[in-house]
Amino acid sequence: MASKESLPVAVIGAGPVGLAAAAHLLERGLEPLVLEAGPAVGSAIREWGHVRVFSTWKYNLDAASVRLLERNGWAAPRPTALPYGAQIVSDYLEPLAATPELKDRIMTASRVVAVTRQGMDKGRSQGRDQAPFLLRIEHDGGKVTEVPARAVIDTSGTWNTPAPLGASGLPVPGEAAARAAGLATGPLPDVSAGGFAGRRTLVIGSGHSAANMVLDLARLARANPGTEVFWAIRAATPARAYGGGDADQLPARGQLGARLRTAVDTGAVQLLTGFHTSSIEVQGDAVTVHAADGRSVEVDRVIPATGFRPDLAMLSELRLDLDPAVEAPKALGPLIDPDFHSCGTVPAHGASILAQPEKDFYLAGMKSYGRAPTFLMATGYEQVRSIAAALAGDTDAADAVDLELPETGVCSTSIPDDAADTAGGSCCGTPAPVPVTIGFATGLQHGRTGDAARA
Numbered sequence: 001m002a003s004k005e006s007l008p009v010a011v012i013g014a015g016p017v018g019l020a021a022a023a024h025l026l027e028r029g030l031e032p033l034v035l036e037a038g039p040a041v042g043s044a045i046r047e048w049g050h051v052r053v054f055s056t057w058k059y060n061l062d063a064a065s066v067r068l069l070e071r072n073g074w075a076a077p078r079p080t081a082l083p084y085g086a087q088i089v090s091d092y093l094e095p096l097a098a099t100p101e102l103k104d105r106i107m108t109a110s111r112v113v114a115v116t117r118q119g120m121d122k123g124r125s126q127g128r129d130q131a132p133f134l135l136r137i138e139h140d141g142g143k144v145t146e147v148p149a150r151a152v153i154d155t156s157g158t159w160n161t162p163a164p165l166g167a168s169g170l171p172v173p174g175e176a177a178a179r180a181a182g183l184a185t186g187p188l189p190d191v192s193a194g195g196f197a198g199r200r201t202l203v204i205g206s207g208h209s210a211a212n213m214v215l216d217l218a219r220l221a222r223a224n225p226g227t228e229v230f231w232a233i234r235a236a237t238p239a240r241a242y243g244g245g246d247a248d249q250l251p252a253r254g255q256l257g258a259r260l261r262t263a264v265d266t267g268a269v270q271l272l273t274g275f276h277t278s279s280i281e282v283q284g285d286a287v288t289v290h291a292a293d294g295r296s297v298e299v300d301r302v303i304p305a306t307g308f309r310p311d312l313a314m315l316s317e318l319r320l321d322l323d324p325a326v327e328a329p330k331a332l333g334p335l336i337d338p339d340f341h342s343c344g345t346v347p348a349h350g351a352s353i354l355a356q357p358e359k360d361f362y363l364a365g366m367k368s369y370g371r372a373p374t375f376l377m378a379t380g381y382e383q384v385r386s387i388a389a390a391l392a393g394d395t396d397a398a399d400a401v402d403l404e405l406p407e408t409g410v411c412s413t414s415i416p417d418d419a420a421d422t423a424g425g426s427c428c429g430t431p432a433p434v435p436v437t438i439g440f441a442t443g444l445q446h447g448r449t450g451d452a453a454r455a
Contacts, residue, residue, distance in 0.1 A: 057421025
């Protein structure tokens with residue numbers, strides 16, 4: 001039997017942070033094995049490829065990945081450009097995955113369904129840290145395999161586990177039927193692709209995904225008479241959704257809120273505040289969405305943009321310590337909880353903050369933020385740099401976390417308490433010796449100028 005040290009480090013997910021983890025592991029002399037559930041790298045981003053991000057290429061490229069790419073003749077895109085999701089895949093992730101160093105270390109169409117310790121369940125303690133991890137994988141065609149690993153970095157994200165519409169955290173009656181009938185969509189559909197022009201659409205949520213959809217629909221309505229746009233938020237005011245405006249250090253992010261405000265003020269979008277969805281009634285090709293206070297709105301399509309949750313089912317045999325509110329690593333949770341943090345400042349963090357009772361297991365990337373909607377790719381890149389250093393035994397490098405991201409211009413002190421909306425918003429942490437600012441979600445913005453993509 002091979003020694004634990006000779007086994008690969010399993011990286012779950014071949015998105016930007018997962019591939020960055022592989023690049024950093026290679027630089028540390030460790031062997032990565034990247035397992036991707038989708039048919040190709042960047043599968044989640046491909047689903048929102050029609051959306052442009054509000055963070056420039058500067059914040060979307062990982063240093064180790066760039067070094068690997070440049071050794072293979074790759075030319076970096078203009079650092080001040082704002083890429084579409086599809087461009088992140090085609091101009092960055094696909095070339096990275098095709099490098100000789102990575103191409104044979106990535107397994108696509110390979111869904112990890114369980115992670116445990118080899119030969120022991122969650123209840124056994126003796127010898128636990130010395131036992132290899134065991135990952136059970138379902139491949140296309142139904143084949144199931146098991147792969148041992150010396151460590152595991154879970155960067156599988158949250159895209160495939162959207163939050164339900166109910167304010168109590170549960171699906172509302174009729175929600176499943178509306179989704180099955182195609183009357184309730186995914187969180188970021190391409191509204192220009194058909195099914196929305198000349199129809200009434202309700203967007204539910206107050207984060208940047210919702211803002212994207214509201215503005216895309218408003219643009220569609222200008223060119224297609226009869227198109228109506230409704231926007232429902234749980235908060236009493238859209239102040240948080242409008243963001244920091246000119247105070248935002250990412251201009252595209254600030255402009256997003258300004259355009260959203262204009263769309264509402266001019267009547268192009270009908271805003272419903274304090275709207276707590278209680279049920280959905282399917283009526284042929286339309287639905288009626290009911291609120292807890294008795295209001296209702298009849299529409300042809302519903303776009304749920306109420307956030308995401310981490311899929312923890314595959315980790316049920318591991319010993320995890322998670323924040324009870326946001327389901328992030330316990331030490332990270334209080335720094336990102338959107339109920340308390342809204343200005344965008346969190347301390348830089350790495351392996352020590354993300355460590356679990358299950359030694360050498362880490363949540364990283366969007367999944368490390370649990371239910372918090374406030375993640376940027378650059379944060380994930382610093383996480384996996386630190387984790388790779390920790391796994392290589394370089395504790396000094398692992399602890400030397402450093403990250404600088406632009407302010408959102410939105411502070412909790414400027415937003416009334418009743419403006420809070422768990423479906424979206426912004427976050428900030430508390431002052432720390434090494435402060436870092438962090439923006440919303442994956443950095444999505446509205447502003448499509450052509451067809452060119454997460455949380």
